[in-house]
Amino acid sequence: MALPRSFGLGALLxxxxxLPAILPNDxxxxxxxxxxxxxxxxxxLNLLIGYTGQISLGHAxxxxxxxxxxxxxxxxxxxxxxxxxxxxxxxxxGLALLVARxxxxxxxxxxxxxxxxxxxxxxxxxxxxxxxxxxPDGMSVPNFSLFGFEIAxxxxxxxxxxxxxxGTTWLALNLIDSPAGRALQAIHGxxxxxxxxxxxxxxxxxxxxxxxxxxTSIMGSxxxxxxxxxxxxxxxxxxxxxxxxxxxxxxxxSIYGSLLGAVLLTALPQVLAGLEGGETVVFGLILIVxxxxxxxxxxxxxxxxxxxxxxxxx
Amino acid sequence: xxxxxRNSLGAALAAGFAVAMxxxxxxxxxxxxxxVLSVTGPASFLGDPELKTLQLYIDQVNAQGGLLGRKLVLVxxxxxxxxxxxxxxxxxxxxxxxxxxxxGGSTTGSTMAMIPLVDRAQVPFISLAGGVEIVEPVKKWVxxxxxxxxxxxxxxxxxxxxxxxxxxxxxxxxSGFGISGRKQSKLVAxxxxxxxxxxxxxxxxxxxxxxxxxxxxxxxxxxxxxxFGFGQGPALVTKNYAQLGMKMPLxxxxxxxSEGFIKLAGAAAEGVRLPSAPLLIADKLPAGDPQKKVVEDxxxxxxxxxHEPVSGFGGDxxxxxxxxxxxxxxxxxxxxxKVRDAIEQTKGFVGISGIVNMSPTDHMGLDVSAARLLxxxxxxxxxxx
Amino acid sequence: MSEFVQFMFSGVTSGAIYALxxxxxxxxxxxxxxxxxxxxxxxxxxxxAAAFFNAHGVPLMLAVPLAIAVTAIxxxxxxxxxxxxxxxxxxxxxxxxxxxxxxxxRGLVQIFLGKNTRPLPSFSGDAPFSALGATILPQxxxxxxxxxxxxxxxxxxxxxxxxxxxxxxxxYNRLAAQLVGVNTRAVLLASFGLAAALxxxxxxxxxxxxxxxxxxxxxxxxxxFVAATLGGLGSGMGAVAGGLLLGIVEAMTAGYLSSSYKDAxxxxxxxxxxxxxxxxxxxxxxxxxx
Numbered sequence: 001m002a003l004p005r006s007f008g009l010g011a012l013l014x015x016x017x018x019l020p021a022i023l024p025n026d027x028x029x030x031x032x033x034x035x036x037x038x039x040x041x042x043x044x045l046n047l048l049i050g051y052t053g054q055i056s057l058g059h060a061x062x063x064x065x066x067x068x069x070x071x072x073x074x075x076x077x078x079x080x081x082x083x084x085x086x087x088x089x090x091x092x093x094g095l096a097l098l099v100a101r102x103x104x105x106x107x108x109x110x111x112x113x114x115x116x117x118x119x120x121x122x123x124x125x126x127x128x129x130x131x132x133x134x135x136p137d138g139m140s141v142p143n144f145s146l147f148g149f150e151i152a153x154x155x156x157x158x159x160x161x162x163x164x165x166x167g168t169t170w171l172a173l174n175l176i177d178s179p180a181g182r183a184l185q186a187i188h189g190x191x192x193x194x195x196x197x198x199x200x201x202x203x204x205x206x207x208x209x210x211x212x213x214x215x216t217s218i219m220g221s222x223x224x225x226x227x228x229x230x231x232x233x234x235x236x237x238x239x240x241x242x243x244x245x246x247x248x249x250x251x252x253x254s255i256y257g258s259l260l261g262a263v264l265l266t267a268l269p270q271v272l273a274g275l276e277g278g279e280t281v282v283f284g285l286i287l288i289v290x291x292x293x294x295x296x297x298x299x300x301x302x303x304x305x306x307x308x309x310x311x312x313x314x
Numbered sequence: 315x316x317x318x319x320r321n322s323l324g325a326a327l328a329a330g331f332a333v334a335m336x337x338x339x340x341x342x343x344x345x346x347x348x349x350v351l352s353v354t355g356p357a358s359f360l361g362d363p364e365l366k367t368l369q370l371y372i373d374q375v376n377a378q379g380g381l382l383g384r385k386l387v388l389v390x391x392x393x394x395x396x397x398x399x400x401x402x403x404x405x406x407x408x409x410x411x412x413x414x415x416x417x418g419g420s421t422t423g424s425t426m427a428m429i430p431l432v433d434r435a436q437v438p439f440i441s442l443a444g445g446v447e448i449v450e451p452v453k454k455w456v457x458x459x460x461x462x463x464x465x466x467x468x469x470x471x472x473x474x475x476x477x478x479x480x481x482x483x484x485x486x487x488x489s490g491f492g493i494s495g496r497k498q499s500k501l502v503a504x505x506x507x508x509x510x511x512x513x514x515x516x517x518x519x520x521x522x523x524x525x526x527x528x529x530x531x532x533x534x535x536x537x538x539x540x541x542f543g544f545g546q547g548p549a550l551v552t553k554n555y556a557q558l559g560m561k562m563p564l565x566x567x568x569x570x571x572s573e574g575f576i577k578l579a580g581a582a583a584e585g586v587r588l589p590s591a592p593l594l595i596a597d598k599l600p601a602g603d604p605q606k607k608v609v610e611d612x613x614x615x616x617x618x619x620x621h622e623p624v625s626g627f628g629g630d631x632x633x634x635x636x637x638x639x640x641x642x643x644x645x646x647x648x649x650x651x652k653v654r655d656a657i658e659q660t661k662g663f664v665g666i667s668g669i670v671n672m673s674p675t676d677h678m679g680l681d682v683s684a685a686r687l688l689x690x691x692x693x694x695x696x697x698x699x
Numbered sequence: 700m701s702e703f704v705q706f707m708f709s710g711v712t713s714g715a716i717y718a719l720x721x722x723x724x725x726x727x728x729x730x731x732x733x734x735x736x737x738x739x740x741x742x743x744x745x746x747x748a749a750a751f752f753n754a755h756g757v758p759l760m761l762a763v764p765l766a767i768a769v770t771a772i773x774x775x776x777x778x779x780x781x782x783x784x785x786x787x788x789x790x791x792x793x794x795x796x797x798x799x800x801x802x803x804x805r806g807l808v809q810i811f812l813g814k815n816t817r818p819l820p821s822f823s824g825d826a827p828f829s830a831l832g833a834t835i836l837p838q839x840x841x842x843x844x845x846x847x848x849x850x851x852x853x854x855x856x857x858x859x860x861x862x863x864x865x866x867x868x869x870x871y872n873r874l875a876a877q878l879v880g881v882n883t884r885a886v887l888l889a890s891f892g893l894a895a896a897l898x899x900x901x902x903x904x905x906x907x908x909x910x911x912x913x914x915x916x917x918x919x920x921x922x923x924f925v926a927a928t929l930g931g932l933g934s935g936m937g938a939v940a941g942g943l944l945l946g947i948v949e950a951m952t953a954g955y956l957s958s959s960y961k962d963a964x965x966x967x968x969x970x971x972x973x974x975x976x977x978x979x980x981x982x983x984x985x986x987x988x989x
Contacts, residue, residue, distance in 0.1 A: 027409035030402055055791050102974040108790050109734045113928045114973050117966035124963040127488070130497050136490030137422040137445050138397055223398070228430050231397040231423040237921075241798055248795045269399065270406070273391045278810065280354060284802030288781050291796045295788045356914070358814050488962055514958045519918035521716050521905055522839075524709040525954040528702055546816045546910040553908065557827045557834050558705075577818045578910045580825065622815065 008256060009170060016162040020155065029154045031270060033226065036161040037219050039262035040168045042246045043255055044215035049244065050252035051176060052208050053188035054104060055112050057240050058119025062092045062213045064126050064235025066220025068133055071141045071230050076132075081144045085221040092217030093210050100206040119240045126232040138231030141224045157226050164222070168215065172255050184208060185253070249290055251297030260298055344385040345648055347372065347638075348413030350403045350428065351442075352420035355395035356489065356518075359545055360420040363628030364442055365390060368417065370619055371635050381642055389413060393424050395490075400424035401431065408435040414648050417634050419443050420627075421490055429456055438641075438654045440634040442627070445494060449677040457657055457677045459637065459667045460630040461591075461684050463491075464498040466568045469589035469685040470540060471499075471506035473698070479538040479563060483512035483530040485523075485551060487543030491569055492518070495542035511535045518547045524554045531560050538562050544569035549578035556582035563587065568685065573623035576693060587698065589685040591626045591667055594695045608664050626666075633665030701832025706954040707947065712839040712908075714946020715846040719901035720923025721930065721938035722853070723894035729870035729933045730890030733782065733793050737801035738898055739920015740808075744770045745899025746911030747808055750817035759820060767899040773804070774895020778888050801916070809913040819906040842904045849900065850939055857935070866890060870933065925965045929972055931979030940981065 023029050041063065048054050069088025073079040079087070103114045126133050133139060144151045151157060175181045183204050186194035195201050224230040233239065242265065250261020268286070272279040294301035349368055352361035372386045380386060389411045391403035400419060407413045408431060415438045419425030422445030429448075432439040432455050441448050441458040444466075448458050474482060482503070486496035492515070503510050512533055514526040530536055539562055541551050548570045555564055564586050566575075571590035576583050592605050596613050599606040612632050616624050640663060641656035642648060660679060663670040668684025687698040720742055727735045749766035753759055781800050785793065822841050827834040856863035868876040869886045877883050901919070902911065909915065926945045930937025945965055953961050972980065 025409045027406045030405045030409075034402065049791060055794075057794075106973055106977050109728075109932055110928060110973055110977060110979070112734065112790070112794065113924065114970055117925075117970050120966050121963050121970075124960070124966075127493065128959060130493060135493045135497065137447070137494055138426060140426065227398055227401050227427060229397060229401065229423075229427040231427070233396045233423070234398060244791070245795055245798070248791055252791070270402075273403070278806065279392065280802050280806030280809070284799040284804075284806060287799030287802070288796055291788065291792050291799070292781070292784045295785060295792050354809070358914075362814050488959075514953075515961070516953075516958065517918070517962045519909070519915055521713045521909055521919075522709045522950070524834075525706050525950040526958050528705045528709075528833075529954055532702060546912060546915070549816075550909050553825070553836075556825075557836055559827075559834065574815055578816060580818075582825070622813075 009166070009173070012169060012259070013166060016166065020158055026154045029158055031267065033154065033157050033161050035263045035266040036158075036165045037223055037226070038243070038246060038266050039259050040161070040165055041216050041219045041243055042250070042258040042262045043168050043172050044212035045243055046247045046250075046253065046255065046258045047172060047175065047184070048208050048212045049247050050254065050258075051181070051188060052184045052205060054205060054209065055108075055115065055244070056209075056212075057112050057116035057237070057244060058122070059115075059212070059216050059243055060235045060237070060239035061119035061122035062096070062216040063220035063223065063239065064122055064232065065092045065095070066217030067141075067224035067230045067234055068126060068220075069217075070221040070224045071139050072132060074142050075139060081142070081221075081225065082146055085218060088221050089214045089217045092220075093214045096210045096213035097206065100209045101202065104202070104205045104209060116237065116240070119235070120237055123232055123235040123237070126235055133232065136232060138229055141228050141230055143228070144222075144225035151225070161222065161226075164219075169255060169259070176255070180204065180207075188253070245287060248297055249287070251299035251301070254297065254299045257297050257299035264298075344387040345381065346387050346389055346411060346413040348404075348407035348411060348416040349388060349390040349418040350393050350400050350407065350416070350424065351390060351418045352395040352424065353390075353392040355393075357395040357421050359625070360442070360627045361392065361395075363625045364418065364420060364631040366620055367616065367628040367631040368635060370615060371632060374615070375639065381639060382646070382648070384648075390418075393420075395421060395424070397421075397423040397427035401427040404428045404431045408432070408437060413437065414650065415440070415638055415653065417442065417631070417638070422448065422494060423490065425458075429453060432456065437650055438638070438657060440638060440657070442630050442634060444491075446498070452675055452677050455654060457634075457637075457672065459633040459665065459670070459678070459680075460627070461667060461678070461680045461682075462498070463495045463567075464502055465680070465682050465685055466589045467495065467499040467540075467542075468502050468506070468682050469687060470565045470567070470587075471503060471508050472682070473587065473687050474508060474538055474540075474563075474565070475506045477563070480508055481511045481535045481537045482508050483514070483533065483536040483539050483562075484510050485512075485514045485516065485526060485530065485539060485541045487518050487547050488515050489518045489544065489547075492543045492547075495567055495569075499540065499542060516543070516547060516551065518543065518545065520547065520550065522554065523547075523551050524558060527551070527554050527558055527560065531558055536562060538565065540565045540567075542567045542569065545574075546578060549575055549583075552579040552582045552586060568626060571688070572625040576690060581693075583690045583693075586690045588688055590688050590695075591629050591684070592686050593624055593626055593629045593666055595686070595688060595697050598695070598697055604664055604669065605666070609666055612666055629666035633667045633670065636665060637663060637670060702954065704831040705833035706950045708833055708835045708839065709954075710947030710950030711943060712835075712842060712946070713949060714943035715842045716901050716905050716919065716942075717922045717926045717945050718846055718939045718942025719849065719897055719904075720919050721926035721942045722849070722935060723897045723901075724923055724927035725930075725933055725935050725938040726890050726894040726897065728927070730866055731782070731887050732790075733797065734790075734924065734932075735891075735894065736794060736797040736920065736924075737777065737804060738894065738923055739916035739918070740801045740804040741770050741774060741895040741898030741916070742902040742905075742919045742923075743911070743913065743916030744773060744804060744808060744895075745902025746819065746906035746915065747812050747817065747902075747913065748899070749903040750819040750906055750911045751812055753819055754817065759822065763903045766903055767896050770899030770902070771892045771896040774891040774893075774898075775888060777895070778891035782891065783884070783887070801920070805913055805916065812913065814913060816910040816912040817906075818910050819903070821907040836908065838904070838907045845900065845904055846939075849897065850935075853935060862889065922965060925969050928979055929969055931981040934979075934981045937979060937981035941979070 066088040070084045073084035183199045246261035251257025393400040419441045422443040425441040425443045444463045486492040516523045566588040596609040645652040645656040660672040668680045670679040672679040688695045723738045752762035821838045823837045865881040926941035930941030
């Protein structure tokens, strides 16, 4: 994208600031909050999948770790919400660090299988440990409170996630333009070439895997507090796939693409609700058609077309 | 369904955050019944008959001129079995669709995720899920109609105790239904003097369960087998049980209370006992049974419209909807607080789940006797006396 | 001893089904480098179609081949409509496409054939055979025999026939195969048809034991993917070995240890194998070209 960074961020800031004023009711605000939560996760995931070329089909597992760390530690052990969230992030980051080296050695579909397996194992543990997690029936989560202030209403949550989204976007845009970010993209191009060029490819991949896991875990905690209730479906395979789909539909290696992907695919189930069983079919068709005609995802494909059009004119 | 359709079209436009869509005007328009059901996904065996039942009876009320002179409109969303989605759709029902009552929450997880919202919005909510925690402790706006997993387990254990079977092997499914059943079974076993001497599980889509069954079979202490699962899993267990030539009494949960189970398990199902609402044995209920007419009418109406066998989950939905209709009539208005009070005062209501007696301390109103114990005999259900 | 034999019977019954699912993955992976996340739906469609035909009066002997044919056609359509137009999209894009395909298939079956589990009669009765103090269902023997026959037929096909050799050549090097006159597009198409037929075969074999339902493809597809990866992607023998191994390990764990984490076992197993053997048990070592 040729947009100057400050322009894109500015536009995002304006949209986020104006939205609550024009949304007709709390339901729309709720959808906006879910979009923002997904967008943060998807931006982190895109750093891993789109920029570094390492697929993960198990990221919802980290969402689950964050959510349940918050739920269990605050509800059962009376921890402060922020401490529980931090514990979840450390747990997710630690697990990611532990498995990153053996997993990221794998290529292509073997990597897909391994990450998928990791996510499913986390999900099965959450389902099976009924005494701790409540099993498939889930468990209630207390409100998030910090310095005596409780965050409970949609309005309050909206501003929290809006700030998180802005911060993440700014961070990601800076990261990909930094030397570290360029190293990641070199790995995507060719790992061996990157290594020859003196990049410690393993360390770079591990760092980004851990970063995206931590980001995902934090958003898991946010989701748990926001919904005030959590079930293991948050961490299941289908959710992992949904997140990857947002990355791919929006556009690989495109931060604004991730934003768009998260917004569109969060809205889609709301739009399709009421199709009386046809939702699955229509959703599947949209995935297929988008991928066939815009294989790079919406934002990059459209940007390329615009570029081609401009060249033709010039 | 035309209004639901138009509404979703409206949502389609609005989802792009066009501000155009205005909430429906209140006043004397139709009364809106909200529903969040798991019509697709792993819990679709619950949501599918639930939705069909709601549509059937709402159409029936409208055909008879509506309720208190107003038409009923169903606004329903499918949560696919995800609690997070159930929570979001409930906000949509409350804030955007302005419904007068919410029925549903097919699963306990979905229901629990909906409760804080209906509580805040002060809208009557009748859940269709089995978990005890929905009504214990009592929540002002929350009711439920299915009897709990715990009561199903209690009904089975009571029968075992009567037959002198005290050492029991539990084989439960690793689905939401099975895991919840396992939890409740372990909690209440001791109350009936039952010891669970084996505790095995199987996956809902497993292709063979003989390993677990062999282990149970070779455990000399086991006197009876109790299986807690839904759908094809319990049928597979029953077939494998017959394959291994096992002789100990086999009990299933209310999860298999449908004609489909007998078809799937075939001859192996002979002698299986299970707890169920009286839905499956409508024709065999004694003439004086208070539930006979209600049950028979429901079976006829449902099978005529949908050409498929009834299930207990649809029956619980019938009970939920009719309790609300009854409460509206007694309250003489759709005022949410008045309707809520009327639901709480429901006494001696003959539903399909059982005879319902609500009170300020009991928002389900059923006791263990609501579940009948059936035995499969000659390929059909018989009532165990 | 009789317990061990019973666990083995249990393991190979499930394992043979996983093996058929894994073979489908291997076939398509070989021809196109695509991991077909819709493979499980071919299994589901096979079982559902057979049960549907049978319930509507088609005799079993006819319903089974008919169901396999219908599914094979579905496989060809999937390749023509969803895979071929995507051409050389990358791994992640193709994964999303095949996931889209699986959603469409599952959704359509759910709409047209319903959500109830459908029964299918056993091919030759339900009276179990006894051997070595253990019992096995006649349907399990059908599954085992058919899987063996399929493996033999595939070995013959790839080793002896022109079409099979062309498919094999394409998997080794697509460009080189094209240069020596192999129609790689036809190979790709054929691989989807064949994989779908294999999946359907697995579906009709297992349906008499478990019943068929619109959502039964998810778990079987997943197990097939694990089995194929376990054996080493693209290796036919690896897929069969991976499937059987998975089935047997599951049964032994449920029998001798505990069944409570049985569902997690395949994934723990695959992670351990991949940590030490990044190309699966029988997979070829590939080197990345710069």
